[in-house]
Amino acid sequence: MEYFNPTPKKGSQSKGKVISRRAFILTSFKLAFLATIVGRLFYMQIVKKNDYVIQSDKNRFRQWKTTPSRGLIVDRNNDILADNFQVFKLAIIPKETKSFEKTLNNLTKIIKITERQKNYFIKNYSKHNKFQPFVLDLNLSWNEFSKLNYYLQNNDGIQPFVSFERTYLYPKEFSHILGYVSEPNIQDLRKLQKDFIGVPNLKIGKTGLEKIFDNYLLGAPGTATYEVDAYGRRVKKVVHVDGEKGKVIKTTFDKELQIFAYNRLNSLSGSVVVMDMYGKILCCASYPSFNSNDFTYGISHEDYNKLKADEKRPLVNKALSSSYPPGSTIKMIVALSALENKIITKNFKHVCKGDVELYDQKYHCWKDKGHGVVDLTKAIKESCDIYFYEVARLLGIDRLKETANKFGLGEVVLENFHEEKNGLIPSTTWKKGALGKSWYIGETMISGIGQGYMKATCIQLCTMMAQIANGGFKINPTFDENKKSEFGEKTVVSDDHLKVIKEALFLATNEPGGTSYSSRISGKLKMAGKTGTSQVRRITERQRELDLKNEDLPWKFRDHSLFVGYGPTSNPEYAISVIIDHGGAGSAVAAPIARDVMKKAFEINKKNNNAI
Amino acid sequence: MQYKKIKNNFFENCIEKFYLFDWKFFILIFLLIGVGLLTLYSVDTGNKNYLFKHFIRINIALLLFFVVSFIHIKFWYKLAYPFYFLVILLLLYVNFFGSTAMGAQRWINLYFFNIQPSELMKIGVIFALAKYYQYIKLEEIDNFSKLFTPLILILIPFFLVAKQPDLGTAVFILIVSIGMLWLAGLNLKIFITGFVSLVILAPFMIAFLKPYQKQRILTFLDPEKDPLGSGYHIIQSKIAIGSGGLFGKGYLQGTQSNLEFLPEKHTDFIFTVFAEQFGFIGCLLLIILFMAIILMILNISLKANNNFARLLCFGIAFNIFVYLAVNLGMVVGLLPVVGVPLPIISYGGTAMLTTMFALGLVMSAKIHNDYQL
Numbered sequence A: 001m002e003y004f005n006p007t008p009k010k011g012s013q014s015k016g017k018v019i020s021r022r023a024f025i026l027t028s029f030k031l032a033f034l035a036t037i038v039g040r041l042f043y044m045q046i047v048k049k050n051d052y053v054i055q056s057d058k059n060r061f062r063q064w065k066t067t068p069s070r071g072l073i074v075d076r077n078n079d080i081l082a083d084n085f086q087v088f089k090l091a092i093i094p095k096e097t098k099s100f101e102k103t104l105n106n107l108t109k110i111i112k113i114t115e116r117q118k119n120y121f122i123k124n125y126s127k128h129n130k131f132q133p134f135v136l137d138l139n140l141s142w143n144e145f146s147k148l149n150y151y152l153q154n155n156d157g158i159q160p161f162v163s164f165e166r167t168y169l170y171p172k173e174f175s176h177i178l179g180y181v182s183e184p185n186i187q188d189l190r191k192l193q194k195d196f197i198g199v200p201n202l203k204i205g206k207t208g209l210e211k212i213f214d215n216y217l218l219g220a221p222g223t224a225t226y227e228v229d230a231y232g233r234r235v236k237k238v239v240h241v242d243g244e245k246g247k248v249i250k251t252t253f254d255k256e257l258q259i260f261a262y263n264r265l266n267s268l269s270g271s272v273v274v275m276d277m278y279g280k281i282l283c284c285a286s287y288p289s290f291n292s293n294d295f296t297y298g299i300s301h302e303d304y305n306k307l308k309a310d311e312k313r314p315l316v317n318k319a320l321s322s323s324y325p326p327g328s329t330i331k332m333i334v335a336l337s338a339l340e341n342k343i344i345t346k347n348f349k350h351v352c353k354g355d356v357e358l359y360d361q362k363y364h365c366w367k368d369k370g371h372g373v374v375d376l377t378k379a380i381k382e383s384c385d386i387y388f389y390e391v392a393r394l395l396g397i398d399r400l401k402e403t404a405n406k407f408g409l410g411e412v413v414l415e416n417f418h419e420e421k422n423g424l425i426p427s428t429t430w431k432k433g434a435l436g437k438s439w440y441i442g443e444t445m446i447s448g449i450g451q452g453y454m455k456a457t458c459i460q461l462c463t464m465m466a467q468i469a470n471g472g473f474k475i476n477p478t479f480d481e482n483k484k485s486e487f488g489e490k491t492v493v494s495d496d497h498l499k500v501i502k503e504a505l506f507l508a509t510n511e512p513g514g515t516s517y518s519s520r521i522s523g524k525l526k527m528a529g530k531t532g533t534s535q536v537r538r539i540t541e542r543q544r545e546l547d548l549k550n551e552d553l554p555w556k557f558r559d560h561s562l563f564v565g566y567g568p569t570s571n572p573e574y575a576i577s578v579i580i581d582h583g584g585a586g587s588a589v590a591a592p593i594a595r596d597v598m599k600k601a602f603e604i605n606k607k608n609n610n611a612i
Numbered sequence B: 001m002q003y004k005k006i007k008n009n010f011f012e013n014c015i016e017k018f019y020l021f022d023w024k025f026f027i028l029i030f031l032l033i034g035v036g037l038l039t040l041y042s043v044d045t046g047n048k049n050y051l052f053k054h055f056i057r058i059n060i061a062l063l064l065f066f067v068v069s070f071i072h073i074k075f076w077y078k079l080a081y082p083f084y085f086l087v088i089l090l091l092l093y094v095n096f097f098g099s100t101a102m103g104a105q106r107w108i109n110l111y112f113f114n115i116q117p118s119e120l121m122k123i124g125v126i127f128a129l130a131k132y133y134q135y136i137k138l139e140e141i142d143n144f145s146k147l148f149t150p151l152i153l154i155l156i157p158f159f160l161v162a163k164q165p166d167l168g169t170a171v172f173i174l175i176v177s178i179g180m181l182w183l184a185g186l187n188l189k190i191f192i193t194g195f196v197s198l199v200i201l202a203p204f205m206i207a208f209l210k211p212y213q214k215q216r217i218l219t220f221l222d223p224e225k226d227p228l229g230s231g232y233h234i235i236q237s238k239i240a241i242g243s244g245g246l247f248g249k250g251y252l253q254g255t256q257s258n259l260e261f262l263p264e265k266h267t268d269f270i271f272t273v274f275a276e277q278f279g280f281i282g283c284l285l286l287i288i289l290f291m292a293i294i295l296m297i298l299n300i301s302l303k304a305n306n307n308f309a310r311l312l313c314f315g316i317a318f319n320i321f322v323y324l325a326v327n328l329g330m331v332v333g334l335l336p337v338v339g340v341p342l343p344i345i346s347y348g349g350t351a352m353l354t355t356m357f358a359l360g361l362v363m364s365a366k367i368h369n370d371y372q373l
Helices: A015-047 A049-060 A100-108 A115-127 A142-154 A186-191 A208-212 A214-218 A255-264 A301-309 A327-340 A376-381 A385-395 A397-406 A428-434 A441-447 A458-469 A495-510 A541-546 A590-611 B010-020 B023-043 B050-070 B073-097 B117-134 B144-162 B167-184 B188-207 B211-221 B232-244 B270-303 B307-331 B349-367
Strands: A061-066 A080-092 A158-168 A222-228 A234-241 A270-276 A281-287 A349-352 A355-358 A361-364 A372-375 A528-534 A560-567 A574-580 B099-101 B104-109
Touching: A015 A049, A015 B167, A015 B232, A015 B270, A015 B307, A049 A061, A049 B232, A061 A158, A080 A100, A080 A142, A100 A115, A142 A158, A208 A214, A255 A270, A255 A281, A255 A590, A270 A458, A270 A590, A281 A590, A327 A376, A327 A385, A327 A397, A327 A458, A327 A495, A327 A528, A327 A560, A349 A385, A355 A385, A355 A441, A361 A385, A361 A441, A372 A376, A376 A385, A376 A495, A385 A397, A385 A441, A397 A428, A397 A441, A458 A495, A458 A560, A458 A574, A495 A528, A495 A560, A528 A590, A560 A590, A574 A590, B010 B349, B023 B050, B023 B270, B023 B349, B050 B349, B073 B104, B073 B117, B073 B144, B073 B307, B073 B349, B117 B144, B117 B167, B117 B307, B117 B349, B144 B167, B167 B188, B167 B307, B232 B270, B232 B307, B270 B307, B270 B349, B307 B349
Parallel strands: none
Antiparallel strands: A061 A222, A080 A158, A222 A234, A270 A281, A270 A574, A349 A372, A355 A361, A528 A560, A560 A574, B099 B104
């Protein structure tokens, strides 16, 4: 044992003591380290406990959103225009899915997915916004749906759900004005409330009333909270919060009238607007049209391009989004403005010789021989251009603009309908600002017959007509049936002025020689109205001599055919405007359509009154 | 030379040994085993049958513990070098013929047991160094000639294990060995010199690391960077521990473990499962239990009458501490994720056997503490 108990040398320690002392130091170090661990545990389990509990719950609970059913759109008689039907769908939740392809392969074992569909899904998934569930473009049968729910435990990130698909009962007749719904893109999602993020099969209004009333129609999504394991499998349902159905939107449309008007436009290209004296729009038809149900499921590129390339522009709502030179339909405003501004009296007369010359420029009347001596009534009734050149020249463009604006021209008449065009009523300041040139008197003259810079939409002309018919009260046209029927401020100084014009309009339609006499409505309820034929090109002297017939020109160079009117004349209820693109003379094309639609409106009104 | 008289009568000898056996120490170990079974039961999902296998292994390990305890320390002293060389041979064997698990050759497949020689090496190094320093005089201990042999004893297993590759265990062996050298009485200057040269060499060492090893170190430094990849383990572990709170979520009520959010929950992350269910109080008691066992080992070693037993016990205590410290440090996010089990509690064959074998050695030293070599 000489090694173990060596004779201690001077200053040396026993080996055992060294070991013991060092063991003591090491033990202190161990205790210190374990104290650190305990401190760390204290920090995590007591100081930061709540943070970790929240994270643990975040792990445990997963929320699934349920899709609210979109609100119905009905007409003023509560007939459904846009409905929903229940579908069984399947969504894949991107953040819970590791491999989309693998998930799809698993699915093919449960439901039928063809190879072609699979490739289509994979292609679309790569472009998909990963914040939103990816909804497979499949409608499942009840059998498949229940089978999927049964096998749910074995699949990550798939979510079968019951949803509602928008369907339009009259997909062509109402397509422009109701618009359509489609999947939201990122910009749309930003505008929506946060709740809507993650709602499967969410469709939002993209155009028309679907877009305007989107906030009401959407409703509120519900949620179902499940406890899930680390693989996203549902363990049990914890909470279920019901969503809220979208609100029903009652519109001012009359289904029957709209369908009638739409069909009456058949094979033409144009629009019809009918509104009551308070601006409630009963009919807003545009032809040709598209099938809005196609857009719900996503229209194919091929079909879409075909619609886009069509020269009659089926995708455009012509009643709101196309503006036309108003032609002779502006003449009432010119006359009214001149009367209001005391430029002329109702007895003002002028001689029409068929043309007039100003600064070496010839201005023609539509009637080559001329109308002879013309007074105001005759000028409107027979639509004498020379008379209105003169009135406009005396009146000046700025005063004309003032009156036109009061009657709904030159500015949008609907509230936040982003598809609606402004139209244009020119003025000297407008021209200076927009074109940088000063105004010519000749431009005033052609503005007097609704040509030149002047542009108006079908709905603006209808508003103008309704305001003339209702006694000159300002109205705000609307599609919302729940809006109160009331007049705004009165826009005319003297009722006499309006009376003169209304009489002239009556004669124009109901007395021989009037421009729309052939389109009169016989019987007790009569229509008053004014035709318009607006040129889309400048006619040179040479062409005038050739006297080309409208039908001989290529379609897109032909005149637009317009008609505005109201009825019944004894107690006006409806205002109407009809515009047919390149239809030819207003009296020949637009007026008969207006007559038929107006007749239909009288008929429906009578039927409704009898029913009451 | 005076030997203490060993009783000749075998029966009397056994009675004597039972009397000397430290039952308090055994009860503490038994408590730990109980905690292990309880925790393992809470994560046993039924089809994997961890609990049953663990139970069988505990019985085998306990048997080993008793047998090792009652064998004379003199036998273990003689066995030290042979044991060390046997493990070296096993390490060489696995490096060439071992089963590959997770990209590393670590296992010898014995059909019902997978032997992991690197685990055994932790005891092997302690054994060999304890034996070596038994006969080194304190005056000579810092001589270079006396430093050469222990360095060889340490570096051969270190490189064999690192080559598997199992850097975690290799570093583990290195730490335990350094602890042994420190305890044996090496001058502090030598450690400082070694540490400085290690720091200088570190950049070159990093160049030899495998990509996944580098990844682990990076993940440790910033686990939130890659929450679904390598950082996932540590984040989920912290959530489970933290959400346990003061008293825990209750036995069998751990949502993180029941809903499979925790990785490796029956092996390396078993402490997390325990912490989620029993909270801060439970964790504190468990750590105190471990510390009590370590302190009792130190007590035994202080009373030992020879340097071999003394160094052996210190080494084993240090070994258990390093296990505990690295495992706890890992699950609470203080240390990088290295595959180190929690001694006695974690599910795993070799680690369980090694630990119980080591504790048996401690008990043998206790029973035969008046023996002088």
